Amino acid sequence: MAKRALITGITGQDGSYLAEFLLARGYTVFGMVRRSSTETIQRIEAIKDQLTLLQGDLLDQASLVKVIEEAQPDEIYNLAAQSFVPTSWSQPVLTGQFTGLGVSRLLEAVRQVAPSAKFYQASSSEMFGKVREVPQTELTPFHPRSPYAVAKVYGHHITVNYRESYGLFAASGILFNHESPRRGLEFVTRKITDGVARIKLGLADELCLGNLDSQRDWGFAGDYVEAMWLMLQQETAGEYVIATGVTHSIRDFLDLAFGHVDLAWEEYVKQDRRYMRPAEVDQLIGDSSKAKRDLGWQPRVDFPSLVTMMVDADLARLGG
């Protein structure tokens, strides 16, 4: 019989890639979506006929119980969150509710309704924040630098705690930044590739950014959803760092993205204090040796290919 998977956050970047990945492996896929006055299913438009969408919200316990009762899942992927770091300073309580306590609500519903389901929690490299060592592993202490990261630390620990308290199969992937043409427009990579395409096509003449010095370990979202799935195919649940092991600055990203269309970014990029953060994460670089060894996972798309894939997709979308 086909395995059943439930994805929260199915309308997001990762949810859409994971849904495609699971459908290709013959899964019956359920997606939890929250009510909205406008449609938010653009990223899953092409596959929506193959999905069962169920209405629920991380803020509403009863809705989570109902969604799990209806889906009867073998695997649950909790990808839903308020995921944009700057918004977590302007809406810290809401971020704590969605991104932190939302995990408890979902785990409680799993415990009550489907205790034998395997559970995946979307943890984040942001938990390392002001990093205590380079590169970061599963054993590196956390020092979160934003309300978002603090909420993710809570989500991470409560996942481990439900495994230890109730014996749930509850795994946590500590994923470093991963991007794609489906990345939200406000995140720096997509903001740059969209800006490059607009400037190249004569639709804009500048791009305003914040801190150009921070460094990130950027991978491709399509590669990273495979790691989520692999974590749930193991005999026992654990924590895994998922990263490329290579770090680049925003300036490196700008060099490649503008260079791809023969432009010099220095002529178009302006720094704007509005995009600076109250506390910054300066440098992230992950060591995913454990995932390579235990899951057999490794990234396929390298940094230059990721940047050019995103620029080309934005050029095509905007009519270039």
Ligand code: NDP
């Ligand atoms: P997105 O922001 O693209 O997607 C977030 C999803 O969560 C959307 O489907 C959104 O629905 C949904 N959502 C938000 N709030 C609620 C709520 N209250 N109830 C139900 N659904 C809700 O994120 P990504 O796909 O990039 O990331 C997926 C997860 O992985 C997130 O938890 C993120 O924090 C985490 N993560 C991401 C990394 C990355 O680099 N992308 C790295 C590490 C962790 P709607 O469409 O209605 O807004």
Ligand code: GDR
């Ligand atoms: P991040 O991603 O905070 O790492 O969180 P984001 O792309 O927003 O920022 C990365 C770095 O770029 C700098 N930056 C800017 N960022 C944005 N958004 N806009 C700008 O104009 C800009 N200029 C410079 C930032 O200061 C920062 O240093 C992402 C999210 O997906 C989280 O949900 C996830 O957990 C982490 O990645 C891993």
